[in-house]
Amino acid sequence: MHQFAIEPLFGSDNWSIAGHNIAFTNSALWMALSFGLLMLFVSGGLKRQLVPGRWQMAVESLTGFVDNMLATNVGPNGKKYVPYVFSLFSFILFANYIGLVPLGLIGLHPYTFTSHFSATGVLSLMAFAIVLVVGFAKHKLHFFSLFVPHGTPLVMIPLIFVVELISFLVRPFSLGLRLFVAMMAGHVLLEVLSSFVITGGNAGAVTFAAAAVPSFILMIVICALEILVAGIQAYVFALLTCVYLNDAENLH
């Protein structure tokens, strides 16, 4: 489908470093756009007024939300991860939302880079790498006690160790997969419904009334659902990152 196609922009097809193509794709463009909007949004709230205005209040409630999430999930040790989790959360949130903006009305093609596993996979691998680095730096080899919950009977230890190890190792995969599939499935659903509207509308008055109009109403409702899902998925990604960081910081 065209909305998921990655293509080089601005004639950058042949840019390369050491044989690897580094063309500036539409994916990179929307990442930059998401980052730029985020910078714009946050920089509007950095005036440090004593009585915050509306903009500063919006920025402060977003940072306060992430701060609170880390405080409840990781505890006092989680304070140092606030910058990372805040960037992660708001980057994904902005990316999900700008991908839903109906720019097609003015002839542009919105693109959601979170609907590609290569983008979400890297984000989740970064979270996993931080967990490994922090866990081993802080607890040394004692970190392996994460795989044996406290109070496990001796005979169960080999089995529990394997199960816990597998559940630990699939984390980066499941974290990236969830965001990618949720965004991609939502966009595919909208595209299928819109194709119902268009082909049904072209097939005569009866099909228009019986298929196109109900599809259009359903599509409006699904759009509202997608806005909800875009927020929830960004929240879930950040929340699970916090939970994994909690494992690394405090073990069990």
Add this chain to the structure above:
Amino acid sequence: MDMEAAKVLGAGFAAIGCGLAAIGVGVVFGNFLEGALRNPGAADGQQGRLFIGFAAAELLGLLSFVVAMILIFVVK
């Protein structure tokens, strides 16, 4: 049955998993609401756990989507 038909059928069967995940998500939110109405004061503090449960239930349904995609696009 030829290969193409079997692939599409398999992908269709994989979609059953999405419905099962819907049951799981419904159970998560329904039970949360039930508990939250009994003790509304404690409800806000448990929202993180609510979404962890939701994420786990949802992921297993999304895996069925992945199975369907693999059957359609990857299997030759």
